[in-house]
Amino acid sequence: MPVSPGPSSALERLVTVTRSGGYAGKAATVAVKGDGSWTRLDGRLRPAGTGKLPADREARLRAALGRADLARLPRFPTGGPKVFDGFVYTFVQGGYEVTVAQESLTPALLAVLAELPPFEADPQR
Incomplete structure (x- = not known):
């Protein structure tokens, strides 16, 4: 008998964002779960920090993700003047992945x- 999907689990991933590049060529990833808990990973995907977003910040993140609407963005948006040694961000949410150079970040993605x-x-610290 198939199992129907239930409500979103607190343990489900809300969003994962990887930042790479920059002058030093470093990479880091921040993964936020549905309950607001987060994990930071270094460039080798080793844990480099954990925490939990306050409820108001989690709500703002969810609202910003809704406005960003990754499903409607091109997979590799372009625009803006080239930023040498700039960062590249990869956003993953709900089965959608968008990779954006810092000069092409929309106001919604900046939020x-x-x-x-x-x-x-x-x-x-």
Whole structure:
């Protein structure tokens, strides 16, 4: 007997964003689950931090993802002047993947980035 899908699980992935490039050519990934918990991975995909978004920030992230509407974006959007040594971001959500150079980030994708935990650990901690 087939199992019908239930409501979205808190453990399901809400969004994964990988940032690569930049002057040093580093990569880092932030994965946020449906309950707001997140994991940061370094360029070798080793855990480099964890945490949980406050409820209001999680709500803002969900709203930003809705406005970004990855399903309607081209897989590789282009535009804007070339930024040498700039970052490239790959957003993965709900079966959709979009890879964007920093000069081509839309305001909606910038809003998603603003609500994510940092890609690098705070050296002050």
